[in-house]
Amino acid sequence: MSAAPIASAQSSGKQSAAPDDERYIHLKIPRPNRAAHTSQTQGQPERDNANARHLWLTQRMAGLGGPEYVRHVLREADKQRALNLGAGNAATPAKPASNWLSVGPTKDNFIQNFYTLEENDSGRARTILVHPKNPDIVYFLTSGGGLWKTSNFSSPHPQWTATTDNLLTTSGGSVALGSNPDTIYLGLGDPFDSPNLVAGVMVKSTDGGNTWQPFVGLNANTIRDVKVDTSGPQDIVLVAADGGLFRSTDGGNSYNQVAGANPGDAFFGQELWSVVKTSAGWLASAQTLAFFGSGFFGLNGSGGIDGSLWLSTDQGATWNAIPNAGNTFTGAGRTTLAVAKAGDSVVYAFAADTFDQTQLDLFRSVDGGQNWTALGLAAKTPVNPNPDQPDLNVMHGQAFYNQMILVDSNDENRNTVYLGGNLSTVKSTDGGNTWTVITNWLAQFGLPYVHADCHAAALIRKGKQGTLLFGSDGGLFASTDGGAHWNSRKQEGIQTSLIYTLIGNPQTPSTTLIGLQDDGTRVRVGNTSIFNQTLGGDGFGTGWSQANNHSSLASFQFENIFYSTVNPPSDQNDWNQSSGLDPADANFATPIDTPAATADPSGLVFYTSSFSKIFKSTDGGVNFNLIGQQGVNFGHFPRAVLHTVGISPVDLNHLGVPGTGGNLIITTDGAATWTEYPLNSLVPGYASFNAGVAWANDNLLYAHSEAPIPGVIHVVKGVADGHGGYTFSAPANIGLPDVPVDKLQVDPRDSSGSTLYAATWIGVYRSTDGGNSWSQLGKGLPAVVVSDLYENGNTLRVSTYGRGVWEINIAR
Template identity: 30%
Template sequence: MNIAGSALSRVAAGLLLCTGIAQAAEERGAADSSWEDERDHDELAKRERFMGERLRRDNDAAYARSLMAAAAREREANARLMAGAKAGDITLGEVWTNLGPSRMSSGPMDSGRISAIVTHPDDSSIVYVASAGGGVWRSLDAGASWKAMSDTLGSLGTGALAIDANLPNRLYLGLGDTHRTGFLSGPSTSLGTAPGLGVLKSSDGGVSWSAPVLLGDSTSIRKILVSPNNSNLILVATDQGLYRSTNAGASYQLQPLGAGDGKPEVWSIAWSGSNRFTASTKDGSGGRIWFSSEQAAGWTPSNGVPATVGRITMASAPSSPNIQYALTYHSVTALTEIYKSTDGGQDWSSLNVGQESYVNHAEPVRKLLGTSESYNQMVVVNPTTPNIAYFGGQLRLARTGDGGATFSLVNSTSTSAANYVHPDFHAAAYDAANRLYVGNDGGVFRSGDAGQTWTPRNDGLITHLVYGIASSVDDLGELLVALQDNGIFHSGNSGTNYSRMAGGDGFWALLSQNDARKLIIATNGGTYQSDDGGLTGGVLEFDGIPNGAASFIDQSPAVASGETLYAVSGGKIYRSTDFGKHWQAVALNGLVGNVRWVRAGRNSGVLVAIVGYAPGQIWFTLDNGAHWTQAPTPANADGSFLDAAVGDDNQFYVISDGYREGKSRIWSSFDPAGGWALAGWGGLPAGVRLNALKADPVRNGTIYVGTDLGIYRSTNKGLTFTRLGAGLPLVSVSDIWIARDGSRLRAGTYGRGVWNLVLAN
């Protein structure tokens, strides 16, 4: 879901289960505009508004190529450390264990955003899903349990998955998350799935995968369709055109559509019978549907859909593919429009949903897509009855049983309802038993009774997109996880099971290190604090900060309690010594410019502040701001400064968010005023983004770096690095927490949940 525009949070005002915090969230939510009225639906703009951070997006083929090449080198160099390696091959004592989230103690389990669902054509127990940041998963028991099938590919950002109905062990995987392919925010927060490049093929049900076949410079694949009548004929929709293969995926050729370079965004493909198809595109002039000749060799614009629409998602009736439905929106009013074709997509007519309301709910169908009309779209048609189709939008899942004459609402956003389904729909598929699966920002849900009831199928589907994590040495069982569109999850038993502490989008969380009952959580609905595990509490008022808000908060490692915090607001720095209840301004003597973020060192009074971007200015103080000094900018720096750490020995470390080889991205210094040394790159994956940085609290000279391929450790002040631990997938690491006694480290990942590592002495 769009980060600050969480539909679920706007409806449920945070959906907090902790009584005291819930009341505060409800009071705040009452003043918010309804989801129908909100028009600012750009996720990047919303994140910037709520977090005060500039975002940088690496959605290009150059980085995708670099990432995939680095992953191949990692698989070879660190084969014994890869996820799925045989236990006898693991030679180190440090082995990662997954902490979920995998199960809830009560209520429905939600997982991460789903890009695609495919089912076995004959065996209803076999289901595959592709997730936005967690790769491909397979279930052999109709979603009761799941197994990760692509943890070592290198990019777990996926956009499409298809099955060959004639050869059902044959799968095609399109890399590159459709909606958020690799973007970064402030320190220790890598918000974005890694980009992908190309289509991979599996001939053994996802056990192994081919090398990717590149499709030009496309980095986001939205749809793959294998012709039901010809296993050699495959169509692929990408962010840079439509591609066709006539040799079962061995190679692909661009199919020009429209004017210019013939490479518009292609969003959807539908089968029209025989070996004919329709495809939808979107460019500067709007959305359009095309229909093909035999073998998809030529394409012609369809009739009836005006140029005033935006993104279009289509589906055809498997039993009568001439009948097709198209879900879209008016590009000016953003109101939902649905079209239907009865001649294989050549001609379309509007179903006039602007004049319709649900037959069982007093709400117009035209608001189906809500405020995220280009983000959440889903259409599926019953395999045997062409008049039955489902349309998924932001909050609503609609069903027609009469070919579009009327519509019923078949879901609820209330987690206590029998027909609860998480909002923001992206994928759907029927299985061989005529049961319907839908995929959304909360994972996978299934209905066997035409949508009257739904069952979450997310236990063990660990594809959560983690923004931040918090734990406490006071009670290592305590764990808070901030999640994309799943709010804040809380576990009191080291991840055995979880409860939902807050809904919406969870941004970050903090726990006291002396008293794990003290917590602070931040969501798109606000920032909240409790001293008793959430039983009571309320809105964090930021007393002492002029505008009552902060764009960034750091938990100082210099104070054992973890209750000394530093915040940035309005370009200034503030300090709290009572876990956020009261704040005082930190002196900025000598510092020039607006501070973007601040990190506290392991010694009292040591701070690092960053001003500006590309790469920015590095400032530091050794006396809590009484005197600030600007450090020289490291030579040949790439990107913008992203994170910093200072060890017990006052060794300074800084990383940037760049990735280009030949540029520098990680530096160390014992005296930043005198300059920086480029940290040795040996052991770190070249050409891969660095996302998070931590200094070991007890081992001087030891640092940990989170990257798009996992975590790496240096024990010699950054001169050399080694991959940390065995069993962690090649996944983007978004946050790192380390116990103050150096006993263990926990990692939040953007697509594979939370992981724990007991560190060797």
Template identity: 25%
Template sequence: MTKLYYPVIRRSPLWLTATAFAFFGLNQSQAVTASALAQKLNLSIEQVTRIQSQNALSPESLNALPPEKLPELLRELGHQDLPRERAAFRLLQEVDEKHQIPPQPILTALKQLQELRRQIKALKVSGIPVGKVIVPKMMILPFTAGLNPNHTGWSNLGPTNIGGRTRSIIVHPTKPGVMWVGSVGGGVWRTDDGGKNFIPVNDLMANLAVSCMAIDPKNPNLIYAGTGEGFGNEDALRGGGIFLTTDGTTWSQLASTMKPEFSVINRLSISSDSKIMLIAVGRTDTSLGGIYRSADAARQTWVRQLSGDICEVAFHPTLSLKAIASGLSDGNAYYSDDAGQHWTSAKHPETWSGRIELAYARKNPDVVYASIDRNGGEIWRSSDGGKNYVKRSAVGSDGNVVRYLGEQGWYDNVVWAADPTNENKIILGGIDLWKSTDGGDSFIDISTWWDERSAHADQHVIASSADFDGVGKKAIYFGNDGGVYETEDIDTVGNDPDPPRVAGWVRLDNTYGVTQFYSGAGNTSSGVIIGGAQDNGTLCSVPSQRLTWTTMFGGDGGYCASDASDPNTFYGEYVFGNIHRSMDQGQTAEFISGQYWDGKQWSWKQIPYQITDAQLQQCNFIAPITIDPNNSNSVLVGCRSLWRTIDAKTPNTNATGPKWTPIKNSTGVNISATAVAKGNSDLIWVGHNNGDVFMTMNGTASAPTWVRINDHGGSVLPSRFCTRVVIDPADSKRVYLAFGGYTSSNVWKTTDSGQTWSNISKGLPQAPVRSLAIHPDNPRFLYLGTEVGVFASEDAGASWSPTNEGPTNCSVEELFWMNRTLVAATHGRGFFQIDLTAAGGASPAVPGG
């Protein structure tokens, strides 16, 4: 299959009618009705209009869409709103048995981690020996299974050419080229050369979910970062308040924001005289959110001045008493005339709804623009500082109203009006980017998400360069789901005669390694590594170009698997159990779960050549894939049922391919983890979303017998998301289970095939555990990937150490081995590796089971 770039999936109620738009293959000046286009493409009118509405495609852009991309757009019509579904899946792994998340869970977990590190350092300073144990067991220093406790040894594997979701960009006001960007999973990064190179400012910053930043107008050495992403995502990546740097590199947390109400900071704003800071706080389970105000220089005192789910707050560019704000979901906009102490609702002749983004016009701050998540996107304008608004026409080149937000303005919505020479010049960002020079009455699209030469889809932030003057210096930076992009001239970018709009776009993801992976796998023989990335597809890295990754399959990536016996064969996942296979080391891939493109539409093969649960979307958003370590032709996929093929490498056609059979019937709850014992294909374990765990000892039978083992031996396992099942290759009776939730008791062990269980979580922070790896040469050496980094044990889990404080403080989704090198796939900082060859030969430090 041709390797393509695919966008975030979008779907919700339709707003587009069957109006005229351009036809594939016609000149841009020609236009046909939706019915004519549907007839030409053998589609229904509904399909045609949904394609345009979901993807916010202008008529011209749809006209220019390459024919080979049409199958991907049609494939996505069958799914719900993927950003929300993605978030809901993440939430499943974070809640406890009561479906709750405690206040500031990341902050609490990291505090526990820091305290554990402090205790270890204190013990070392005290000179506790590392030889024979001569102190009480409770004082034994946890060992690190070969990892250096000084944060050394890890090396980055990239990708350095593929970014990730970026919601904040700030530029130094007097030093062109100096800029900080904030990733929602990978923390704050700095560039001193205008984006040619980026470096992370602090991998061990106490929270890497950076959603917004602000620079002090009077002192550019003071930079604030707000954490926690609350833009309508169900998971709302949990934050830890506000962080401050005085040198652009070293960050500390504002103690005053170490409270539950500061878990989701959507926006920061500082008055022009630097005296007042306002923050927009999103709603959480434990807080109503609102606008908080601090009037002391140290930012130690905060007062909530307005309650609500707030997404935007901004001070007037020059008048410190004036400010504007808006809601995330209720359609409200506000203004203040007393530096944020009191707020008044703005007036507008129509009822607003949804998320609202606001922007002062730099040329004339009496002008305020409002981008409304209603009817696919509406632009309104105020001429009195945000008190009263009037709707603008927002007509595109075809004469129709532009629907720039598509169907996900709750997720991506931004407006820019910072040209110092023209108050009528605005840029709107939704899925693509649009520009107006007449105050919002007419627009042209300036980007085309489906072309890799243009800006990536889903716009979140727009920032002018430090020397932007609207005349000779007109560079602007954009943050989106693909990272950071730039244009040197906002007046000429995307001015191609016809779409795609690619002129003037520059991708600035050089060394900006913030890709959010769900999974990873590698082949020792070929050295090829693949990873399933959020919104960036299943990506591939080869040894000759390790840091520069390519696309194996587009869309959202998921779980991955590598055939240990064949250096060419890899498996990946789109979403909901849609499995694809590559047999050329990740250069191309095709579905093997039953769907196929017949040249006109997507169809499903007949049973047994399909995973029926995938067709019905009865799977987790990211469903587990496991290759039988004893038979590489046997691949298992966990959905509502457990599906298996024993001819995974069978050639694929539109009618045949690998045959799939359910070998474990549905319990009504999705399967979340699977494992097959090395040396015994009959021994299979599965975990479920609700914590149920099953085992079979005749797994190769056509109808295996399954035994539920949650409550054997009097120790009841957690009834929350089972993230991982790991069977010890050296002893199949020894099995480890990992669970989600910001709570204790997330790692369990049995040494008798589930007859009895031990909770081996003591000493670990209360955070989701997402992966577990056993050293190939020493089964007592364990490595855990958690929401807050990697932990290790040298005694099969009897005690744990926070290893080398690495590779970062972000979530480690997957740990796997390439020979004796441990590889970590993170959700926000890409891939890392560390050579642990020497560790495997060490003797266990403390006797363990």
């Protein structure tokens, strides 16, 4: 697939005033109100927590970013692409680049989360599209892995192709087909990871995704829905976004915001979620943004308060509030709209309550969405209730996040409706009067498996009942019998895992341990692309002894850490829960840091952190002990990032912790004493948002920042000053893109400590001169957020947030 460049390019100067990365530090993310946690192998399966994840991302990025920064990151990606397609970076001459190899996951043999299921998962779904003339062509848009396509969906094992790897971001928002079904209007920008991903742009293909035209930027960060009015000679494209509603009247070449720019306008101060064409015109669901501090802020994920419905009778040019007789549609928050076919008079609206705390109701209209009847789900019980779904509140406490609705177009009366939410999906065949639970997130109670947290649905109209397609946090699921049975294997080959961290082990070099968003902790099977899940929930940190194969560690949210001495861990019974941590101080982020073999020849030492504390284990993760605390040993909080303890490869005395307010927290005596280095004042141009520390040796270290601000320094160097402290300065950083750096790795093969690898929001970069000059490493890695790095000899393996695991040969 050919690349689509960004439409414009501008440079930015350095920002002199350091931003406050402690802006939302007071928003300590609440731990779920559950009984003392027991291992999934002992008591209960583990769930993810979408609310906590969103608050963590908001806290981590301090609510910064915005459309201008999105555009800045895309310009940086475009600049880097031009350099690497042209003469390259003259500052860093390099030998011919190696190619990146995709490692997976492409499938799993089983997943374990208390129960063992022979099912398959991939990354989070955003939109499912079926070609109207060829039902074998299916498009699957994912939140972090871009748009995938198959032309043989009816095959037991469809062949999938990533169509957007050559774009400047793989963050998926929504997608629609034009009047010519080979024309694709793709909105980039996932609404649920927006503080950590970039997009808010539209892009168009006229050949089924083989090539793409230049990006068109919107005044938005995220795209929620894209629809096309095909009634005239020219496609009119409507885009629902966090910045309002946008409209194109020239087939997607340009977009204008529809009202919303000034007080009194329709959609002013509102985000848009859903758009459908009905018999009355175009219907849109909007939600008033919550105003917090100095800007709009996502209190519970979406950032919205009260929801409203609007109608346009002129193809989206102007909008008015619906008549809403009897004020029936009221008290809503985020709302997802659905019709069986464009232009239908029967419309359904699946709504969260105000502030998106929980599910409100399902509403039905028979006049194109002008007036509504509430179906009263709160007062109803499914005909087959179970402990996970005793009632019809399928959204549960994640109403901002998991909303799915599909109206069956094979039912002429439009009475067959499917709803999806947190743990279950349900079906009604009588217009919402009675309901049946048809799937369960763990295939319990005699129900088939569809992964938790549903987001998208579609219907292939072929055969007596057609094929139902549901999309969730676990990818794509298909049913050919109206939801009685489901197939999770149709998505094998889709590599869209949202990975936080990874680690390997020198004794088993092909094996990799990864922590994934809502897809648990997974272990690679040998030298394959198969990764099996042995822990559930939001898999987060990973650790593994480097001197031997003694212990591997894994975590999920809120300070839950597990260790295994059976390695690689191939079954959930291999895991045991660690002790000594402080649940009362737990944060969503639960990192794990592993020393190099040269620093820890025992293979028994690991580190982690909580909201205000640093912990160390010296027995392979069985027990953790407190070694540092904010307010006692140092003044600032450890930042809630992917790795919080940088460890010298020489010994365990030298540790570095990325602190808030731009402060680097260092000990040189094994945590007996700690010293804070205020990098913002020590290094002009550095601007907080510490993300990690990478040591070359006891006398040389590097710190890096994930500051989402143009023109600031993202990598600094610390050199021992001969008096027990360190002097910090910024290397030239020529060639390093001006984007956040999530992980920095010093190549242990270089005794000078000058060879570095940087995991950025747009790829991996290498420096061989201590950060003075950088060049993009290798060819073939999509422009995706790279979340972690692991080096073993001549192989560098990386995890990405949306495109799985990749590796490259770095033989010198």
